[in-house]
Amino acid sequence: MRGIGKTTFAWKLFDDSLIVCQYDIRAWVTVSQEYQMREIFAGLLDSTNQLSSEIRKLSGGELADRLYKSLKGRKYIIVMDDVWDTKIVLTTRHKIVGDDAASFDHRHDMRPLDSGESWDLFRAKVFRGGYCPPRLEGIGLEIVKKCRGLPLSIVVIGSLLSMDKTVGYWETIVTALKSILSTDGGQCSTIFSLSYNYLPAHLKPCFLYFAIFPKDHAIRRSNLIHLWVAEGFIKPNGSKSLEDIAEECLEDLLNRSLIMVLKLGRDGKVKTYRIHDLLRDFCITEAKKEKFFHVTNKYSIPYEGIRSERRVSINPVSHLESIEHAFNSNGPPSTTRSLVLYDEDAEIIVSEPSFGLLRVLDMKGGKLLIEFPKEIALPPNFKFLAALKKLTLSHCGLGWKDLTMVGSLPNLEVLKLNDEACEGGVWEPNEGEFRMLKSLELNYLDLVEWRADDSHFPQLECLKIRDCWKLKEILTEIENIPTLEKIELEGECSSSAVAFAKLILDQQLSLGNDVLQVRIF
Structure with missing residues (x-):
């Protein structure tokens, strides 16, 4: 069960x-x-x-x-x-x-919680100390009974009720539960639907987006935040940074028991999150109703209809030819604005008109094969990807020179290069590239020399380098970029790169610049 x-x-x-x-x-x-x-x-x-x-x-x-x-x-x-x-x-x-x-005598058969165990879990979730005021006890017991001993349902509904411990609010929840139960026989989905309906409007797309990742996937906090920002889910709010606002959204979803912490980083912050299979299934169903995104897998093979989906997530599948046909030049241009690829064996063939509206491209493995008319080689810029704001590449094996095409994207703000995204020891960007780039991440790469200076990344705000142990030093004269706010080095980084980062911090502090943060984990 x-x-x-x-x-x-x-x-x-x-x-x-x-x-x-x-x-x-x-x-x-x-x-x-x-x-x-x-x-x-x-x-x-x-x-x-x-x-x-x-x-x-x-x-x-x-x-x-x-x-x-x-x-x-x-x-x-x-x-x-x-x-x-x-x-x-x-x-x-x-x-x-x-x-x-x-x-095989050590098998433990799981069973639903009995009424006493269910009530104990509910009280612990809602009231922390476990004491339920008499005025709420009758309503609470009625709600717990509807959970039928399923801990996940009890925890989710308990998180919702913990936000307002008034009789009126709890009676509203009971009424809503009865209304949903009359049209939906699925017990868990009923609880999830109620919790989802009570989410603030700005949290609903953020929550549904968790299902765009494969089942049981470890969802990296930094990647998720970048995707949310690129999708436009995170709106400015006073003097707070978009990253801080996104962190608050994650904390809110966590407090509602809709997501779980999977792993903490060395700094004590959450590194990866996870969503329960049942909640992910609910998100996929809800997203389909709202035409929010489409997730492919071996049981959900896409056909022509996928071209009209605003967001498409390609999880491991068995019939890849269907996906290839979904984005080739036959038929009208696709309206897809976000493409997330999490299948190392996939080969997605697209033609130039297919991606006219694409803003977000997130690839972990797989190959994106782009067809151009008259057998033209890869062009100096992707004019048809002009709207793209966020790009993640992993296991693509590109040469560093190929990033010239990426650097020419006029609206690109976030670039993440992970796990053999590029191969070779030297990266030498050309002047005029990455004009709008705000965030750059280099993770698990063999890069040795990065021949660039502050003129190549004039709008950079955040630079993160993780486990690039061969890299001798980070961007030359990076401290001269006026927009720079954060430099992070994590994992296996060379001693010379670490020393260079510390030197930059000391220099900036001596000049009275306390805005720039340099963190080494």
Whole structure:
């Protein structure tokens, strides 16, 4: 049964102090119905803090070998979450291990919470201390009963009720629940629909957008914020930065139990989020109703109708030719404004008219093959991508010279280059490129020399570099960019790059510039 708390129960055991003390290594990976073995090995290594930028590039077999060597001779526990169908072959020289594995007496069957357990969870969520005032107890018990012992439903509805502890508000919720239940038999979807309807208008697109990522995907906070901003979901509010406003939106969704924290960074901030499968399914259904976005997968093969979708997310699929046809030159131009690609095997063929309105292109793996008339090679600029504001590239293997095409995009504000997006040791941008770029991220790249200065990125506000350990120094004379507010170095960065960043900070402080932030993790 979904939403019954299987993952939460397993995590509590996994993170219990007795388990932590008993095992040398603890590893956790989410498998799901559709999976790739390489990603499972990479996830296990990442879970044990062994996935460096160099290791990330290894093949599946090499990752498996490295995992085996790290576990050999040590006591370890591995949790594989959300496994659909599996066969396990176990070899051991110890009879007690074989007998123990063969018995299968350690199975724990999950069940819905009984009425007492449901009420305890509800009170803990709504009232923190667990005490429910008598005036609300009768209404509370009626609401809990409608959750039918599903912890996820109890937590979501409890978060909604915790925001206003008045009898009038709670009675309104009960009335709304009864109204939705009369037209929708799905218990969880009823609770989710109610919680969604009570979201402020500015939070609704932000919440639905979580489903644009693949099932069980670790959603990076920084990437999500950039996407929200590029999509126009985050509006200016006084003197607050757009990033701060987006952070407040994330905190609000977290407090409503609609999303979960998956991993914290070294600075204590949230690094990645996750959304429960049931909530993701609800978001996809709601997005389809509202024509907000279209998600493809092996069970949802797109046809001509995909051309009229405002936002398209391409998750791992099996019939890629349908997607290719959706964006080729046959038929009217596409109205798609956002394309998110999360399939390493996908090849998306598009023609020049297809992307006239595109503003957001976020690629993790896969290939984007662009067709031009008269067999013209790639042009010096993408005129048909003129509206593009945010671009993320991963595992594309471009040459650094190819970024000239990207640099010519007139409205590009955010550029993220991840995991072999570009190959080669030298990046030398041309003058006049990246005129409007505000945020630049370089993650897990082999870049050695970055031959550029302040004139190449005149509007840059934020520079983030992560695990680029070969890079000797960051942008020359970067301190002369008047708009610059933040420099971040994280993970495996060279000592010379770190020293250069510290020198810039010292110089700026001596000049009385306390606006520029330099953070090294």
